Amino acid sequence: MNKAILIVEDEAAIADSIAYALRKDGYEPLHITLGEQALASARATPPALMILDVGLPDISGLEVCRRLRQFSDVPVIFLTARSDEIDRIVGLEIGADDYVTKPFSPRELVARVRVILRRAGGPAVGAPAFELRAAEARVLYGGRPLDLTRYEYLLLKTLIEHPGHVLSRAQLMDRVWSDAPDTLDRTVDAHIKSLRAKIRAIDPAADPIQTHRGMGYSLPPA
Numbered sequence: 001m002n003k004a005i006l007i008v009e010d011e012a013a014i015a016d017s018i019a020y021a022l023r024k025d026g027y028e029p030l031h032i033t034l035g036e037q038a039l040a041s042a043r044a045t046p047p048a049l050m051i052l053d054v055g056l057p058d059i060s061g062l063e064v065c066r067r068l069r070q071f072s073d074v075p076v077i078f079l080t081a082r083s084d085e086i087d088r089i090v091g092l093e094i095g096a097d098d099y100v101t102k103p104f105s106p107r108e109l110v111a112r113v114r115v116i117l118r119r120a121g122g123p124a125v126g127a128p129a130f131e132l133r134a135a136e137a138r139v140l141y142g143g144r145p146l147d148l149t150r151y152e153y154l155l156l157k158t159l160i161e162h163p164g165h166v167l168s169r170a171q172l173m174d175r176v177w178s179d180a181p182d183t184l185d186r187t188v189d190a191h192i193k194s195l196r197a198k199i200r201a202i203d204p205a206a207d208p209i210q211t212h213r214g215m216g217y218s219l220p221p222a
C-alpha cells in the first residue's frame with residue numbers, strides 16, 4: 001500500500017516538522033520545495049496524498065493543484081499563511097480536500113491526513129491493531145502476542161480501554177501503579193518506551209502510542 005506523502009513547502013523548518021510527524025505515524029514523507037518539481041514527482045511516482053503550500057517560490061500552490069488535477073485525483077491538503085488564500089482555495093474549487101492555516105500543529109495535520117486517506121479508502125496507517133485478552137492477561141498486536149511485564153500489560157490495557165483519550169501520567173499512575181504510590185513520572189515514560197520497542201519488534205513501522213507533550217499518552221480512536 002502507498003504510504004508516500006509528498007510535502008511541497010519551501011520553508012525547511014515547517015517541512016521537517018511535518019515529515020517528522022508523518023514518519024512517526026508510519027508514513028513515508030518526501031519533501032520538495034518547488035511546484036514544478038512537485039508536479040513532475042507526482043506524475044512519475046504518485047503519492048498517496050500531497051501537502052501543498054500555497055506560497056511557493058516558482059508557481060503558486062493553487063496553480064500546482066490546478067495542473068495536478070489534469071492527471072491525478074491524489075488528495076491535496078493546502079498549507080496557507082493568509083485567510084484571503086483560504087477564500088481562493090475554497091472559491092476556486094480547484095479540488096482541494098482540506099487546508100490548514102499556519103501556524104499549525106504537525107500532529108493535527110497528520111490526523112487530517114489519516115482521515116482523508118481513510119475516507120479515500122487508502123491505507124489505514126496507525127489504525128489500532130491491538131487485541132486485548134483480559135482473561136489471559138495478554139495483548140496481541142497484529143495477531144502476535146506481546147511479551148509484557150505486569151506493569152507494561154496494565155499500562156497498555158488502560159490505553160486500549162480508552163482509545164482516543166489522552167491519559168495523563170498521573171491518571172496512568174493511579175490506574176496502573178495503584179499498589180506502588182511512590183511511582184514517578186519517568187517510570188511511566190520508561191514503560192511507554194519499552195512498550196513501543198516491543199510493538200516495533202513485531203512491526204518496525206508501527207508506533208501507535210501517541211505522545212501529547214505536557215499532557216500524556218493515547219492510542220488512536222477506535
Ligand code: CA
Nearest residue numbers: 010053055056
Ligand atoms: Ca511558502
